[in-house]
Amino acid sequence: MTAMITLADVKKAFNQGRHNEFWALKGIDLAIRANAVTVFRGPSGSGKTTLLTMVGALARPTSGRVRLEGRDISSMPERFLTEIRRSTFGFVFQNFNLIKGISVIENVMIPAYPLGRPHGRLKARALELLDQLEMADKAEARAEWLSGGEAQRAAIARAMINDPRVLIADEPTANLDSERSAQFLAIVERLKRDGRTLLMTSHDPMVAEAPVVDHVVGMRDGRVVETR
Amino acid sequence: MTGWASRQRHLLDFALSSLNRRRAKNLGLLAVYTLVVFVLASVMLFSHAIRGEARLVLDGAPEMVIQKLVAGRHDLIPAGHLEAVRAIRGVRSAEGRLWGYLFDPTAAANYTLMVPREREVAPGTAVIGSGVAEARDAAIGDTLSFRAHDGELVQFTVAGTLDSDSALVSADLFLVSETDFRRLFGIPEGRFTDIAASVRNPREVRTVAEKVDAALPGTRIILRDEILRTYDSVFDWREGMLLVLLAGAVLSFAILAWDKASGLSAEERREIGVLKAVGWETSDVIRLKSMEGMVISLAAFMAGYLLAYLHVFHLGAPLFEPVLKGWSVLYPDFRLTPFVDELQVATLFFFTVFPYTVATVVPIWRAATVDPDMVMR
Ligand SMILES: Nc1ncnc2c1ncn2[C@@H]1O[C@H](COP(=O)(O)OP(=O)(O)OP(=O)(O)O)[C@@H](O)[C@H]1O
Ligand SMILES: [Mg+2]
Numbered sequence: 001m002t003a004m005i006t007l008a009d010v011k012k013a014f015n016q017g018r019h020n021e022f023w024a025l026k027g028i029d030l031a032i033r034a035n036a037v038t039v040f041r042g043p044s045g046s047g048k049t050t051l052l053t054m055v056g057a058l059a060r061p062t063s064g065r066v067r068l069e070g071r072d073i074s075s076m077p078e079r080f081l082t083e084i085r086r087s088t089f090g091f092v093f094q095n096f097n098l099i100k101g102i103s104v105i106e107n108v109m110i111p112a113y114p115l116g117r118p119h120g121r122l123k124a125r126a127l128e129l130l131d132q133l134e135m136a137d138k139a140e141a142r143a144e145w146l147s148g149g150e151a152q153r154a155a156i157a158r159a160m161i162n163d164p165r166v167l168i169a170d171e172p173t174a175n176l177d178s179e180r181s182a183q184f185l186a187i188v189e190r191l192k193r194d195g196r197t198l199l200m201t202s203h204d205p206m207v208a209e210a211p212v213v214d215h216v217v218g219m220r221d222g223r224v225v226e227t228r
Numbered sequence: 229m230t231g232w233a234s235r236q237r238h239l240l241d242f243a244l245s246s247l248n249r250r251r252a253k254n255l256g257l258l259a260v261y262t263l264v265v266f267v268l269a270s271v272m273l274f275s276h277a278i279r280g281e282a283r284l285v286l287d288g289a290p291e292m293v294i295q296k297l298v299a300g301r302h303d304l305i306p307a308g309h310l311e312a313v314r315a316i317r318g319v320r321s322a323e324g325r326l327w328g329y330l331f332d333p334t335a336a337a338n339y340t341l342m343v344p345r346e347r348e349v350a351p352g353t354a355v356i357g358s359g360v361a362e363a364r365d366a367a368i369g370d371t372l373s374f375r376a377h378d379g380e381l382v383q384f385t386v387a388g389t390l391d392s393d394s395a396l397v398s399a400d401l402f403l404v405s406e407t408d409f410r411r412l413f414g415i416p417e418g419r420f421t422d423i424a425a426s427v428r429n430p431r432e433v434r435t436v437a438e439k440v441d442a443a444l445p446g447t448r449i450i451l452r453d454e455i456l457r458t459y460d461s462v463f464d465w466r467e468g469m470l471l472v473l474l475a476g477a478v479l480s481f482a483i484l485a486w487d488k489a490s491g492l493s494a495e496e497r498r499e500i501g502v503l504k505a506v507g508w509e510t511s512d513v514i515r516l517k518s519m520e521g522m523v524i525s526l527a528a529f530m531a532g533y534l535l536a537y538l539h540v541f542h543l544g545a546p547l548f549e550p551v552l553k554g555w556s557v558l559y560p561d562f563r564l565t566p567f568v569d570e571l572q573v574a575t576l577f578f579f580t581v582f583p584y585t586v587a588t589v590v591p592i593w594r595a596a597t598v599d600p601d602m603v604m605r
Contacts, residue, residue: 039536049604058505059601079509085600086507097502097603100495101249101412105240111506122238170604218435 003031004166004197005055010064010224011075012050017176024050025061026222033166033215037188037198039208042219048201049094049170051219055199056089056168086111090159096151098143098158105130105139108157115162122161129157133187149180156187167191169200173207192208208210239512258528264478265532265580266539268546271471272572273540280567286456290424291433293450294322294440304419305447312443313425316437320428324420326409330374330402335363339402343409351405353387359399361389375412384408433590480578500592504600513592521588525581533576541566 024047032038040048044206050051053059054066057073066074073084098107110128130136133153146154159167187211188198208216218226247254296305313322326343339360349355362468364372366386373383390398427436437449539545
């Protein structure tokens with residue numbers, strides 16, 4: 001099976017050239033398969049989140065290459081990265097980052113606004129997604145009223161609105177109890193069955209050991225220390 | 229709907245619900261903004277209208293007025309001067325005028341008494357302006373009496389009221405017949421207040437004036453052009469004073485707008501980061517924020533302009549009366565002719581909507597260029 005995303009000697013420095021220069025990634029080589037679930041694990045500060053930002057076209061590496069289906073995206077200008085992000089990736093952020101003060105359904109529709117899809121169809125699609133995640137009754141609720149598990153499902157619906165092939169989730173179970181974590185893994189399984197690629201970071205052994213996970217990438221100090 | 233249109237629709241929806249989140253703050257801003265537009269638009273509409281009014285008045289004024297001076301003071305002019313003026317080449321016509329002021333102790337007001345040239349007023353009657361009618365609570369058929377120069381009582385029956393294009397000057401007018409005028413002030417036949425003359429060729433008005441001056445020593449010649457210029461400069465000056473006051477208001481408004489805009493909270497920054505991370509381009513973010521700004525500034529502009537229009541043309545600009553007019557004791561009950569001048573609207577729009585939008589967008593633009601990966605932190 002061919003890799004969907006490949007990383008070649010990817011390095012990332014923060015504050016480069018200054019006294020507090022810090023290399024968060026120190027040369028990563030990696031191939032991420034399509035239609036599979038890959039989990040990044042490792043101690044805090046090992047560079048998991050940083051790696052996801054490189055893969056998800058949120059940031060560019062300091063050096064090295066990131067290829068998405070053969071296309072080098074590591075040196076593309078911001079405009080193209082935005083386009084790739086919008087069409088290929090859906091993000092579930094660690095603290096969900098829902099926009100407060102507006103309704104759940106508005107939050108879900110936000111990534112689709114720049115595409116200019118007709119309002120009626122977009123809203124129907126957002127409701128359908130919320131319904132699949134058992135969130136239909138919360139569609140008009142304000143984002144800040146949601147519980148942790150609800151906020152996560154709202155965030156997943158938002159990530160899925162543009163029908164991305166890759167879903168990226170940073171510490172998706174960090175704020176959830178084990179029952180909610182299991183619910184999340186069930187959602188992951190369904191998305192995988194739909195043919196999507198999933199990338200997550202997690203400290204949680206329950207996630208890394210879950211049957212749905214195809215690959216585990218262990219990290220330490222900005223390097224890959226195990227793959228399976 | 230095309231993609232473009234539904235995109236604008238989405239952005240507008242989102243902008244509105246964003247504004248709704250900080251409702252109190254945005255309503256406050258809207259109120260201040262509306263007030264600034266209101267005051268600016270009122271000054272503009274009012275001064276423009278009143279200037280038009282003054283021109284209207286002076287259009288009916290004679291091109292040239294000849295007064296007799298005695299010891300530097302305005303005196304009655306003998307009818308003999310009329311022939312002398314008519315004899316000067318370039319003069320088309322010359323007429324003696326009778327006018328003056330009369331203090332009415334009952335109303336504690338000054339009226340302008342005139343013998344009209346265009347209309348015939350029967351002896352014993354008077355045609356009065358709206359201000360006079362109001363001051364004396366007089367209607368057609370009522371009798372008004374005054375003391376003449378020799379202490380005797382002179383009575384007038386109100387034969388009509390003045391319904392003029394311009395209330396500004398007609399308000400305190402009191403039109404009487406020549407006989408009554410002479411009787412009231414004791415002015416003998418063969419004397420006039422001054423002489424009004426018109427010339428054949430308006431471009432020669434100065435040359436003709438010089439000839440009159442040479443032919444009739446001891447007179448003063450007043451040209452309409454000069455009065456027009458004086459009026460203009462008087463209005464300019466008053467308007468200027470108002471504008472200085474306004475500049476202060478506008479400045480503080482600008483500071484407010486800038487403060488609101490540049491004080492992007494951490495919350496707002498994070499939101500912009502989220503939008504960028506989920507696939508919004510910098511230009512989409514800026515479009516959203518300028519739409520938010522535009523909703524406020526357009527609403528304020530329209531509300532402010534509308535209120536100003538009502539204030540000036542329907543309520544008679546009560547807020548400005550003491551500042552911009554007031555050469556007469558009887559305040560004319562103003563009904564300025566409504567008008568909307570496109571250039572003026574455009575100017576006002578440019579000076580209110582544009583700076584606010586810029587003040588809102590510039591800091592957003594800086595924030596929108598932050599890297600989207602910050603939301604992963
Ligand atoms: N913008 C930044 N400026 C400076 N240092 C940074 C920046 N972002 C990340 N780092 C540093 O890079 C290192 C890797 O951070 P990263 O967030 O990728 O770790 P992580 O593996 O996701 O940790 P955790 O499990 O705690 O989320 C950390 O030491 C962090 O302090
Ligand atoms: Mg992390």
